[in-house]
Amino acid sequence: MNGIKYEITGNEERGQVTSYHSKPSPNKLNYGAKNSDIAQLPKKHKRNVLQFGQDYQSKFTIGFEVEKTQLHRNSVREYELFCGFERDGSCGYEAVTHILPLLAPSVWRNKVYDMMHKASKIIDDQYSPSDSRCGGHITIGCDGMDGEELLSKVRKFSGIIYALYKRRLSNHYCRYNLGMNDYNSRWGWSTYNNNKYQVALDRGFGVEFRLPSRFTSVKSMMRRYELFYELVDFSVNNPKGSQAKFFANIRPIVMSMYENDSVRVDEVFADAASFQKMINTGKITSDIRKYVDPDASMDYRWV
């Protein structure tokens, strides 16, 4: 097969469960694609691929943290997808991906999805179970932008992330800085404004969305990958675009997430609009109060 090849490194540590924050560093897998990997990309998506001689690099990157209560026996080994495994205090275990290219549908993306497919015994709950203590952090990056700049762009369209994972807004580990603001503008539980347990955290090199729930299947990982591609692409390349246009772009993905239940999807988008209003203005509408302000401590923000 032509083009970029994703292979294991042979580093034994990548196939072992290490203690917290002791796993090997992730490799950057968004470099080194060839022309055959991106040749069929439509022009509007080719702008998200940078060329260096005969090699290509994705402008956007993504990384996943897969938290599980147990890992399937005999399945802890090095995978092309993961930089390593570590113990996680909140849930049990965590498998962290390398820095992946974040791409539109293409031959290159097929290869990224193939890595997910090969790691199904870690990702799929039927093999490696998870529960509500587990999360599914997603970190995004954009070439030429630091975390602060990227956060300022994606916050304009992140209401959908809140809507999809609204039940996690009661989780202490991911509910702060509800407005996705910079340090001086943060609101919501003000005594904790400088902590890391934010909905979306500026990591310096990118933005870590801590709100998404646990990964239960390879397909759910694919759908989130596709959703975050649209989010980053729209936020970076079409910052003045309308919410309606963005919602239209992501509707097929959300429909797939909800097994084509258009009634439920309409509810999700209605919530997304309310959450986006909250992010933009700090105002909390009645339909989302129970998720963001269950104890009415921010009733001054109610509308």
Added chain:
Amino acid sequence: MNITTELLPIEQAFLNLPEIKAALMTTEISRVNKSIKNAQKSKFGHTLKLAKLVVKANDYFESTEGKAKFAEEGIVWTKGKFISTFPWNPSFYHKVVKVGKIADVVVELFESKCNEAEAEGKEVERSVAALIKFASGVETEINEASGEEEITEESLETAELAERAVTIFTLSYKGENGNVAVRVEEDGKLITTNERAQILDAIEFLMSKLA
């Protein structure tokens, strides 16, 4: 034994001598040749069945339902990639699809003609290529009978030749998916009878040589 060349009566009588028949193995050759013919007939019959199945697979790949399923599973394939999953070269694939789309009545007519020719001792080609050619001829007759002018690749090109403006770009490629010919005229008009997927394959081939 059916003979492809004309023989004088004396020559035919010579061949029918028992001693000559035995020496030239004419009976055995005739029997084996008949077996080959039957096998070809049987193979052609299987190919017709295959064609119907391949058309269904092809239609699924191009359908809305098929595209949605591919997307759901995270798979992005060009038509060329899809064709490569079958155990034949792309040229045969395209011929088989063409055969699968030929109306049953035309196929029956073709087989009937073959049977008649065989009964007359003539050599007959029961093949995908022969059926396609036969079907093309039948369609031309039908169109002519209905008074419509058949728009063939040849007539299209002829008409275009008559009015051709200055060509500023041409692309010609003998690929696995079939021949690709693309022309862009100075007024920006794109002239081709190829599918978009075939043209993209040609461009990908060119890019791979430039890389």
